């Protein structure tokens with residue numbers, strides 16, 4: 408493990424910003440801290456960096472207790488959303504800065520600095536821009552300079568706080584792929600803060616889902632997406648339809664429709680939460696299995712190869728979001744039914760005994 412975080416608590420006045428955080432960050436992995444605004448991601452990152460100290464708890468770096476170590480002794484590099492590059496310095500000088508300010512005995516020679524900076528600029532594909540000033544770069548290029556600057560001092564840990572948050576969607580997508588590639592090329596452990604689930608799912612090895620100062624779940628992107636440990640994680644990691652269902656005598660009911668027979672672990676309960684992702688919703692022109700929910704189509708929007716369909720259930724007026732492939736949509740349009748039937752290919756039910764079950768209808 409490269410970073411071991413144990414029992415960290417942090418208050419700002421009476422506000423509890425972090426509550427009993429325990430987390431192991433493996434060597435060489437890219438870990439995302441994912442959560443809504445205010446969930447404590449930046450506070451945790453700053454504590455890892457040594458820019459903020461915890462009220463209690465410990466942080467170990469590579470087997471050594473570093474809780475009271477100064478930032479400059481932690482061998483960390485940072486990239487922030489608005490990492491102010493030195494405006495009056497060229498791209499080259501910005502990247503060289505961390506090496507130039509080293510005490511003389513640790514400072515590389517001019518040739519060594521030039522070699523290292525050019526190598527980094529090559530990695531971030533900005534060799535041709537070495538002599539430009541930051542004002543002559545685009546937002547995406549500036550963040551690449553910030554990254555090269557953070558890497559110049561060869562940190563063991565790279566900390567990134569919403570590094571692409573201020574960029575437009577297309578550049579952000581490009582940079583996140585490129586960050587992944589860069590991370591794989593160099594031997595570094597990276598911790599990446601984001602509130603964007605798609606970004607976290609796409610780039611990271613591990614996702615730490617945070618909410619209100621606590622860790623809700625830690626897992627690979629597949630684990631947190633496919634096996635969310637609670638309703639918060641489920642809802643945060645993508646669009647979801649939430650239905651208020653009830654369980655009666657071994658059957659799951661939505662309004663008057665019996666959707667599914669359940670196993671004995673489900674006790675009778677008046678209220679059960681049923682979570683269904685839009686891509687798990689199937690729309691049919693007839694009620695093929697007798698368990699469909701009668702609905703009407705409100706709107707349909709084409710998004711590349713998929714179609715996002717909004718529906719309303721007839722009985723309860725419940726809004727339902729479906730994400731289906733284009734062929735299914737074209738077929739449905741051809742049949743042009745006045746009402747349709749919605750079925751679920753998969754769903755999760757949150758029952759009162761606090762366990763999740765996944766089933767396919």
Ligand code: ADP
Nearest residue numbers: 419422424442443444445446447448449450451
């Ligand atoms: P995130 O990065 O997930 O958006 P932060 O870690 O920045 O969240 O903040 C978590 C909570 O702690 C927020 O409610 C924020 O207002 C509060 N907070 C953060 N830093 C301070 C501070 N220096 N003083 C007071 N409150 C703070």
Ligand code: MG
Nearest residue numbers: 448449450600
């Ligand atoms: Mg933040």
